[in-house]
Amino acid sequence: MRPRRSAIAIRHVAFEDLGLLAPIMERAGWSVSFCDAPVDDLSDRAIREADLLIVLGGPIGVYETDKYPFLTAEIALLEQRLRRDLPTLGICLGAQLIAQALGGRVFPGEVKEIGWGPIELTPDGKSSCLRNLQNEVLHWHGDTFDLPVGAVRLASNANYQNQAFAWGRNALALQFHLEADPRQLEEWYVGHAVELAAAKVSISELRGRTQALARTVAVQAEQVFGDWLQSIAPTDSALRSSAGA
Structure with missing residues (x-):
């Protein structure tokens, strides 16, 4: 029997959690624990040594280290x-x-992206775990970043050149929210009410588009995250567990 591997998911706000990714990981044999970045000890060995670390979204800027x-x-x-x-x-x-x-630079972007919209895969993206990503994705950000040296760009769109990248075999960065569960976005509408109002985003229109895409986004999440979880190399701890099983 294959041992379950350990994953730690770092949250910044409670309602931005694993969403659609949670059942995908359960079926793939992962045991997931949560860490709340603002209050938990991020130097804990269990976090450092987890077979997989997932860092989720949040409404703050990477450059706001003085505040956070x-x-x-x-x-x-x-x-x-x-x-x-x-x-x-x-x-x-x-x-x-x-x-x-x-080593990349993170900074406020010129356009706040909130809502469903397309992305375009690069040639590398078309041969990556994103290859089946054909429908709209959920954008919810105002910041952007320069592509780090050595990273491989996987996706772009008209507003931002860097929407997804890979680093080596085992790291994947997605600017968009492929994990967002349409049923749980009602919590986002409340939690991000001030941001939505400032950006003049219609919650009713966003809700309607979400409902229209609910079935297809679940399929996309299954394909992309399923493929990526299969592609990542096992860590030393996973290999040791397998050897001792």
Whole structure:
């Protein structure tokens, strides 16, 4: 019997969680624990050594370390994992944190993207785990980043050149929210009410588009995350567990 591998998901706000990714990981044999970045000890060995680290989204900027000091520890954690080629997934803020940890610049963008929209895969993206990504994805960000040296761009769109990138075999950064569960976005509409109002986004229109895409986005998440989870190399701890099983 194959041992279950350990994953740690770092949250910045409670309602931006694994969403559609949670059942995908359960079926793939992962045991997932959550860490809340603002209050938990990010230097804990269990986080550093997890077979997979997932860094989720949040409504703050990577560059706001003076306001949110925990970001410094989070970046240091990512630097350590990426240097050791440990499997790491970053989504939205998580992708920006990975870019920062790899030496890229993170900064406010010229356009705030909130809502469903297309992305275009690069040639590398078309041969990656994103190859089946054909429908619209959920954008919810105002910041962007420069592509880190050595990273491989996987996706772009008309507003931002860097929408997804890979680093080596085991790290994936997604600026968009492929994990967002349409049923749980009602919590986002409340939690991000001030941001939505400031951006003049119609919640009713966003809700309607979400409902129209609900079935297809679940299929996309299954294909993309399923393929990526199969592609990442096992960590040393996973190999040791297998050897002892």
